[in-house]
Amino acid sequence: MKHPVVNVGAGLSGLRAASLLTAQGIKCKVLEARDRIGGRVLSTSDPNRPDLGKFDLGPSWFWPQYESTITNLVKELDLGTFVQYTEGAMLFERFQNEPPERHVLPENSIERSMRFIEGTQSLVDAVANTIPSGTVELETRVTAIRLDEAGAITVEADLADGKRTKVYASAVILALPPRMVVRHIEFSPSLPPHLITDLVSKPTWMAGQAKAVAIYERPFWRESGLSGFVSSRVGPLQEIHDTSPATGSGALFGFFAMPAKMRQELGEDKVIKLVIDQLVRLFGTSAQHVSGILYKDWSSDSETAVEEDLDPLRDYPSYGQPPQAGVWEKKIIFAGTETNSQYGGHLEGALQSAEQAAFKIINLNNES
Numbered sequence: 001m002k003h004p005v006v007n008v009g010a011g012l013s014g015l016r017a018a019s020l021l022t023a024q025g026i027k028c029k030v031l032e033a034r035d036r037i038g039g040r041v042l043s044t045s046d047p048n049r050p051d052l053g054k055f056d057l058g059p060s061w062f063w064p065q066y067e068s069t070i071t072n073l074v075k076e077l078d079l080g081t082f083v084q085y086t087e088g089a090m091l092f093e094r095f096q097n098e099p100p101e102r103h104v105l106p107e108n109s110i111e112r113s114m115r116f117i118e119g120t121q122s123l124v125d126a127v128a129n130t131i132p133s134g135t136v137e138l139e140t141r142v143t144a145i146r147l148d149e150a151g152a153i154t155v156e157a158d159l160a161d162g163k164r165t166k167v168y169a170s171a172v173i174l175a176l177p178p179r180m181v182v183r184h185i186e187f188s189p190s191l192p193p194h195l196i197t198d199l200v201s202k203p204t205w206m207a208g209q210a211k212a213v214a215i216y217e218r219p220f221w222r223e224s225g226l227s228g229f230v231s232s233r234v235g236p237l238q239e240i241h242d243t244s245p246a247t248g249s250g251a252l253f254g255f256f257a258m259p260a261k262m263r264q265e266l267g268e269d270k271v272i273k274l275v276i277d278q279l280v281r282l283f284g285t286s287a288q289h290v291s292g293i294l295y296k297d298w299s300s301d302s303e304t305a306v307e308e309d310l311d312p313l314r315d316y317p318s319y320g321q322p323p324q325a326g327v328w329e330k331k332i333i334f335a336g337t338e339t340n341s342q343y344g345g346h347l348e349g350a351l352q353s354a355e356q357a358a359f360k361i362i363n364l365n366n367e368s
């Protein structure tokens, strides 16, 4: 291949595809709009108390009992993991003005999930470390992909300083959410209409969600026999879990029942206040004494969500490879978790789609 393969997106999928290709001696460039790698993976600490550990504002779990690709990669990269804490009773919040119900769930009724000791970012960082330095270009937002009559591909991108850049590519791996491809990248010639319809119909997993993490000096709820797991019909959080680091401090995180539009109208401060009120209702006054709160609303993140993602999902989306790309066939290859039919939405789907994309490129390379 004369030019490098260009991967759009330095999420787990784009990075893993780059890692697999460079291992086969195929030159790659990864162009990433953000100033960091990882995409929806984001592990961070409280800036005022970094000693209390790292917390995931994106994905936290994987499930070794079903997900062999991530499980094998974690072993290969020798990453530290631990089992999600689930010991003790769960709380069910049915009505705002009544105390929550306390239930002890039957043994093995909660799916066993694994977490990363250093946060899920450790997986992304370890994959990135397998790629030669200089492969990933940050703050490089792809805006257009052009194919000329001779079959040459040019990728155009905006840089942070307002300048534009052009990269010639042998093929392009689109490792960003399908809706972002349609809304943010201009194709010349245009993508076929049936392909555009398919891409728009694949909602970006979790793009309408937000995570709030309340950090405490210790996981005090465990002392009263609570697991930290809550299911709520009151909200704003509909599902709460213990997200304490493997050792040290305590933390609870929740996903929201409150729709994205309402969160955006209320603003971060009011949403956080409602979250703390809910935690106090559930876990008592100790929950008031947060050491810090981390909040990430993915619906307001323009590198993940588009307008359509603000609408709550009614069903689990149908994910999988997009249909034929017309003149773009063998020029653009789709990766990213939403293009994986079995594990679409999960880290496992991101990795499997990367393997599939790398496999297609390796075949193209062998043909040329």
Ligand SMILES: Cc1cc2nc3c(=O)[nH]c(=O)nc-3n(C[C@H](O)[C@H](O)[C@H](O)COP(=O)(O)OP(=O)(O)OC[C@H]3O[C@@H](n4cnc5c(N)ncnc54)[C@H](O)[C@@H]3O)c2cc1C
Pocket: 008, 009, 010, 011, 012, 013, 014, 031, 032, 033, 034, 037, 038, 039, 040, 041, 057, 058, 059, 060, 061, 062, 140, 141, 142, 143, 175, 176, 177, 180, 184, 185, 205, 206, 207, 209, 210, 211, 298, 303, 304, 335, 336, 337, 338, 345, 346, 347, 348, 349, 350
């Ligand atoms: C709150 C939350 C909780 C989750 N929990 C779990 C969990 O527990 N377990 C699990 O398995 N999965 C979970 N997920 C899903 C998981 O995060 C995703 O499946 C996975 O991270 C997707 O990786 P990806 O590489 O396919 O896409 P992304 O991570 O979205 O990567 C795409 C990349 O493309 C970049 N990009 C976008 N536009 C452009 C452009 N024009 N030019 C250049 N770059 C661009 C983006 O900045 C991004 O870095 C969760 C997600 C969220 C948000």
